[in-house]
Amino acid sequence: MQDSSAAPELRVCAATDLVNGGLGVKVPVSDGSGRTTAFFVRYQDRVHGYLNRCAHVGVELDWEGSFFTRAGDLIMCARHGATYKPDTGLCVGGPCKNGRLTALSVEERDGGVYWRPAGKIRPAEDTPA
Numbered sequence: 500m501q502d503s504s505a506a507p508e509l510r511v512c513a514a515t516d517l518v519n520g521g522l523g524v525k526v527p528v529s530d531g532s533g534r535t536t537a538f539f540v541r542y543q544d545r546v547h548g549y550l551n552r553c554a555h556v557g558v559e560l561d562w563e564g565s566f567f568t569r570a571g572d573l574i575m576c577a578r579h580g581a582t583y584k585p586d587t588g589l590c591v592g593g594p595c596k597n598g599r600l601t602a603l604s605v606e607e608r609d610g611g612v613y614w615r616p617a618g619k620i621r622p623a624e625d626t627p628a
C-alpha cells in the first residue's frame with residue numbers, strides 16, 4: 500500500500516546535469532518549519548539528495564551551488580567547513596562531527612534525476628507561502 504502522505508515524484512534535472520564531484524542542483528522546499536532548499540549531487544556515479552541544512556547551525560551548505568571539497572570526495576559546508584560523506588550524509592569532520600544531513604529519496608532513470616518527496620520535506624510550490 501502506498502504512503503498517502505507521499506507527494507508526487509518531482510523531476511529534478513537531467514542526469515547529465517550532475518557530474519561526479521561537480522556542482523549540485525538546488526530545489527526550493529518547505530520542511531514544515533520554513534522554506535529552504537534541497538540539493539542533488541553525483542558522487543561515484545550515483546545521485547544523492549539532501550536537505551540543504553548543515554547539522555551545525557542549520558544554514559545552507561553551499562556557495563553558489565558548489566557543495567564538494569576541491570578533491571570532490573566530501574561535501575563541505577561553506578560556513579565553517581564541516582565535511583560530510585556524499586553517499587551517506589554523515590558528518591566526518593568539523594564542528595558537527597557525527598551529525599548527519601537529512602537524506603532524500605532519489606532515483607536516476609531514463610536520463611533524469613527524480614525525487615520522491617516524503618514526510619515534511621516537500622517542493623516549495625506544494626505549500627502555501
Ligand code: FES
Nearest residue numbers: 553555576579581
Ligand atoms: S554552519 Fe555548517 S559548519 Fe557551521
